[in-house]
Amino acid sequence: MALLEARGLDLAFGGVRALAGVSLEVGEGEFVSLIGPNGAGKTSLFNCITGFYRPQAGSIRFGGRELVGLSPDRISRLGLARTFQNIELFRYMTGLQNLLLGRHRHVGAGFLRAALATPGWWRDEEAQHRRAEEIIDLLDLQLARDVPVAALPYGIQKLVELGRALAQEPRLLLLDEPSAGLSAEEKDEFLFKLQDVRDALGPAIVLVEHDLRLVMRASERVVVLDRGRVIASGAPAEVQRDPQVVEAYLGGGDGGAA
Incomplete structure (x- = not known):
């Protein structure tokens, strides 16, 4: 059984569909990166997992326990922690x-x-x-x-x-664009620190990140969102060559929510 299992998540704000049937699994100690164009739904997914948003459909299980409907503080007490796009x-x-x-x-x-x-x-x-x-x-x-x-x-x-x-x-650490605003040298230092964290503490990590160089160096698996849907999942090199991923980044998404 995976540590985190999200199944069929739907989330909409008025006429904007932020997540459309999104599913995600994360194993114990695994390092997964979640990437996609702006507005793909990455932060919306984090907000559903951590209880800030409640999806209209779908299930989120952590360590076998359903998270949908729990408050953020109760979810935190189960062993799930996050950082934010803007420093909080x-x-x-x-x-x-x-x-x-x-x-x-x-x-x-x-x-x-x-x-x-x-x-x-x-x-x-x-x-x-x-x-x-x-x-x-x-x-x-x-x-x-x-x-x-x-x-x-x-x-x-x-x-x-x-x-x-x-x-x-935490058993699971969610990092929402932790390298945003950092210099190339600071990004390298941050990656070294993440490696130290994994070696010393061993949490599973899900990283939302726009710097693909960092993603390819750090990740064991990459999941790609575009317009609220998962369009690819696999090893970093495999995902990087996926035609849908190339189109999403070069063609640009124009729907969904961050």
């Missing part, structure tokens, strides 16, 4: 504080123990800080540790957002 960090909190927010589902001490600062609460606080520090070390974010996010370079902010998602200890 608390800009006036430090890098460490943002990572600690990602630990919320692992906090064991309740309000009463926190209010009384019991020994159990202190042990829990130490455990959450220790895990956040491990992620800082993994992503080489020491310089961002005590600095407000607003004062950090854009590329470092992207890594902090990745770190916050990893702090949730």
Whole structure:
């Protein structure tokens, strides 16, 4: 059984059909890239998986459990984390504080123990800080540790957002255009960090990305969306040669939603 199984997803906004019978499978530890022209439906699919949108038809199962109808916070607690196209960090909190927010589902001490600062609460606080520090070390974010996010370079902010998602200890990590706005050198560094994440933590990863060079280097499998439909799926080199994929990129899609 696949870790994530989406079947026959339909999503429409008024007269715009964002997803039309989309299906997607992701196995444990697999690295899948989701590509397609602007408006192909990639972010809409992410929003359905994470509970921000509810599809009009179809099923999404994660670890055997149905996700359609669950709130984003309940889905997160099942072990699914994501980043966003636009950085969604608390800009006036430090890098460490943002990572600690990602630990919320692992906090064991309740309000009463926190209010009384019991020994159990202190042990829990130490455990959450220790895990956040491990992620800082993994992503080489020491310089961002005590600095407000607003004062950090854009590329470092992207890594902090990745770190916050990893702090949730996800089984599945959804990355929505994480390299957008990065220089070629920063993209290479980000790819190295993703490889470190896979080696150290082993989550399945679904990457939405427009940089095909990065996609071809990183992915085990590529799924292509165009106008809300899956038009190709397979190994990177195979998909790159697919005539429908070439037409989608060179001909340009003119329908659907991002």
